[in-house]
Amino acid sequence: MATYEIKANPSEAKVQQIHCPNCGSHAEKHYLSDSTLVRVQCSHCDYLMVTCSATGVVLEAYAPGIYAKR
Ligand SMILES: [Zn+2]
Structure with a gap:
């Protein structure tokens, strides 16, 4: 049984390219x-x-520190 569904995904309204x-x-x-x-x-x-x-509340944060050491 194949259900064909197209989602417009309205929650992803705007994406900005930034520096990590x-x-x-x-x-x-x-x-x-x-x-x-x-x-x-x-x-x-x-x-x-x-x-x-x-x-301004941080709800979720994850920073793997593999690039932390310089
Ligand atoms: Zn990164």
Whole structure:
């Protein structure tokens, strides 16, 4: 039974290219349109941070420190 479904994914409204605060590589900042959440994720070092833009509260954060030593 095949269900064919196309999702527009309205929650991913805007994506901004930024520099990862953990490793300095290119990361993505996602602004979710249906909430006040802002998510920063880096595919190079698995850095992840979810903040609420209304309150500034960090809801989730993960920084693997593999690029930390210089
Ligand atoms: Zn990174």
